[in-house]
Amino acid sequence: MTIHVRFFASLRERLDVVDQELAASTAATVAEVWQRILGDTEPPANMLVAVNMEYADLDAPVRDGDEVAFFPPVTGG
């Protein structure tokens, strides 16, 4: 009954936060996942979000077993 939460790159370092598990009953959306872990810290305006490795929005629903990821703008290539 958990949601797997992941953070990447500069976002992870700046927030000093690690990947973690969250009880699925405590969050119904991506925004609520953020809030459970980071409290009042506002998500950066340019932050990207993925649910189960697909791009999603902060208001996307989350379910038991989902993997939610937060990361900064990408800089590959």
Added chain:
Amino acid sequence: MIVEVTATPFDPWQRVQTHQAQHLSAGRYGATAVFVGTLRDFNDGDDVSSMTLEHYPGMTEKYLEQISKDAAARWNLLDTLIVHRVGELHPNDPIVLVAAWSAHRKDAFEASRWLMEELKSRAPFWKKERLSEGGERWVEGNTEGY
């Protein structure tokens, strides 16, 4: 259609040659468009001594496979190849290879360009530079491609 994310240094020209020999039929393709991105030793006015590339294992490969499929649906392609480095890189190391094969140049040119721009703007990779003068910093964004 092959997508590879690797922590091992690679020779892009060798990869193109090997892929062509193994996956394409001689005489069928008339156009091969290749883009290779290489690590510079300067960025934003500073000398760069090395770089660490982080990715999101699973999502990165999935995203690159998706854009490869999208390109195959949009253009008349015989094959595509994407190879991208992660881990620690040094100046002059190849970072990315995008290659597209088609019968005529239009499809190969356009598809390889599109794949590269999609990769740059949406594939989950992040660069952290180590500077020659000491210190390190995350690269904040990519330059415009068009």
